[in-house]
Structure formats: structure tokens, C-alpha cells
Amino acid sequence: CVIAADTSGFSDFMESEVNGLLVSPDSVEDLSGAIKRIFKDDGLRVTLETNGLETASRYDWKEIARKTNLVQMGVVAWKFDALGAWTAGDLMVLYGLYMVSFSLYSVFFIRVSSLESEVVSGAFDKYLVRPVSPFIQFIGGEIRYVGLCDTLLGALLIAAGKRLSGVSWHGADWLRLAMFILCGGGIIVCIRLMLSCASFWFVKSSSLTSMLTQVLLLTQKYPASIFGGVFRVFVTGVVPVAFMNYYPAVLLLRKTDAPAWMCLLSPAVLLALVGLSALIWTRGLRRYGSAGG
Numbered sequence: 390c391v392i393a394a395d396t397s398g399f400s401d402f403m404e405s406e407v408n409g410l411l412v413s414p415d416s417v418e419d420l421s422g423a424i425k426r427i428f429k430d431d432g433l434r435v436t437l438e439t440n441g442l443e444t445a446s447r448y449d450w451k452e453i454a455r456k457t458n459l460v461q462m463g464v465v466a467w468k469f470d471a472l473g474a475w476t477a478g479d480l481m482v483l484y485g486l487y488m489v490s491f492s493l494y495s496v497f498f499i500r501v502s503s504l505e506s507e508v509v510s511g512a513f514d515k516y517l518v519r520p521v522s523p524f525i526q527f528i529g530g531e532i533r534y535v536g537l538c539d540t541l542l543g544a545l546l547i548a549a550g551k552r553l554s555g556v557s558w559h560g561a562d563w564l565r566l567a568m569f570i571l572c573g574g575g576i577i578v579c580i581r582l583m584l585s586c587a588s589f590w591f592v593k594s595s596s597l598t599s600m601l602t603q604v605l606l607l608t609q610k611y612p613a614s615i616f617g618g619v620f621r622v623f624v625t626g627v628v629p630v631a632f633m634n635y636y637p638a639v640l641l642l643r644k645t646d647a648p649a650w651m652c653l654l655s656p657a658v659l660l661a662l663v664g665l666s667a668l669i670w671t672r673g674l675r676r677y678g679s680a681g682g
Contacts, residue, residue: 566641
């Protein structure tokens with residue numbers, strides 16, 4: 390629950406009694422009274438917590454970054470007819486594929502991002518004393534329905550981009566689209582999980598995750614082909630995020646950036662990552678257990 394001074398800034402996004410409590414900035418009595426109310430009034434506390442979390446989600450840096458990306462996409466579509474061989478419609482499909490695939494992670498597997506904090510705090514211990522798979526307990530702790538907004542927006546971008554690109558899709562193309570989305574979601578889940586598992590050895594894994602975020606900021610809205618050979622090899626064979634949206638878009642949009650067989654490797658890449666991430670998770674659990682939690 391948030392208690393803040395009733396001044397400009399706080400009052401711009403806070404409504405007293407709804408998502409927080411606003412008190413006089415010069416009154417100790419108002420502040421102490423607000424604190425007592427939160428402790429004594431369970432109904433008020435629940436209301437403030439629920440509405441406060443909803444308000445905070447609107448100012449989350451990931452949400453701001455997503456909106457910024459959309460603005461950048463709009464600028465590219467407005468200022469440029471094409472980026473290399475990629476038209477504005479093609480870029481919309483590229484970004485839409487990323488958004489829908491990433492939404493599978495943000496809805497069902499968002500708990501992966503909290504692994505570091507649970508290892509550091511010792512909260513991860515509780516998963517090891519129950520007769521259920523630690524992975525199922527850990528992942529199943531939260532479903533983030535707000536991520537479905539990305540699913541819807543991504544689908545709209547794909548539909549609008551396809552129309553602008555003038556590409557005709559048949560039954561096999563729609564099946565491939567569904568396959569690419571599922572594989573793309575699985576790929577980012579596996580990569581995020583492997584990076585987060587570094588916490589079992591080094592405690593802090595946030596720097597690795599931040600590096601991945603910087604790579605994703607480039608590949609989610611721009612074709613990998615415009616960055617040169619080294620970057621393309623990196624996002625294909627080292628951190629294979631190009632199989633989330635770039636190679637699927639190449640195939641679906643009939644581009645010549647890569648051979649068709651490479652564009653269809655997403656399922657094989659996912660299977661390899663599932664095996665590798667399972668191995669790293671298992672060894673990480675052993676490392677964590679042997680260290681005493």
C-alpha cells in the first residue's frame with residue numbers, strides 16, 4: 390500500500406482511498422492516522438493493494454519500452470517506405486510475431502524472471518521440501534493475464550502487416566504461423582530460464598538478462614540481415630532469438646534473406662534448447678542443494 394503527500398506529482402496518478410492514501414504533506418498526525426487505517430481496515434488494505442498493483446503495472450518499464458517500440462515502428466513506417474528489402478508492413482509482421490511469441494512467456498512463465506530474487510532471499514528453499522517437482526511449483530506460482538494484451542496487439546500487427554505487404558497465405562502458411570509462435574514462445578522461455586539459472590552458481594544473473602534484453606530490443610523490430618554477418622551469426626547460433634520472429638518472417642513473407650530449410654528450424658532449435666535448459670536446471674538444483682540453499 391502506498392501513502393504519499395497530497396502534492397502535484399503523486400496526485401496526478403493517485404486517487405486517495407482508491408489506489409493509495411494521500412495525506413497532508415505537513416501533518417504527522419495525518420500520516421500516522423493513515424498507517425493505522427491500513428493496519429486496522431482489511432477491506433481498505435485489499436482495495437489499495439489491488440488497485441495499486443494495477444496502477445503500477447501501467448508505469449512498468451517493460452510496458453513503457455513496449456509503447457516506445459510501437460512509436461519507433463510508427464516513425465519507421467511513416468518516414469521510410471522500406472528498410473532494405475523490408476517494407477513497413479513486413480516490419481509490422483516481424484514485430485507482431487515477436488510480441489505474440491513473447492506474450493506466451495509473459496503470461497505463463499513470468500516467474501522465471503524472479504528466480505534470482507528467490508535464490509538470494511532463500512525463498513526458493515520451499516520448493517525443495519515438497520513432494521512435487523520444484524520446476525512445476527516455481528513456474529506455476531503465477532499467471533500474468535495482462536500479458537494477453539501483447540498477444541492481441543501482436544495479432545493485430547501481424548494481420549495489418551500482412552495486408553500492407555500484400556502477401557497471400559494459404560492453409561500451410563497459417564499452420565506454420567501457429568508453429569512459429571509456439572516455438573518462439575518456447576525459445577524465449579528456455580533462454581530466459583538458462584540465464585536465470587546462473588543464480589544457482591553466481592547468485593546474480595541480472596547482468597546476463599540485461600544483455601539479452603539489449604539483443605531483443607534490436608531483433609524484435611528490425612530484420613537481423615541489416616546488422617551484418619557477425620550479429621546474424623550471434624542471434625542464430627549463440628543466442629538463437631532470430632528463430633522467434635526473423636526466420637519465420639522471412640519464410641512467411643517470401644523473403645530471400647535465408648534458405649527455406651533454415652527458416653523451418655525453429656522446432657529443432659526449441660528441442661535443443663529444452664534439453665539444454667533442462668540439463669542446466671537439474672545441475673543448478675544440485676548445486677543449490679549441495680550449497681545448503
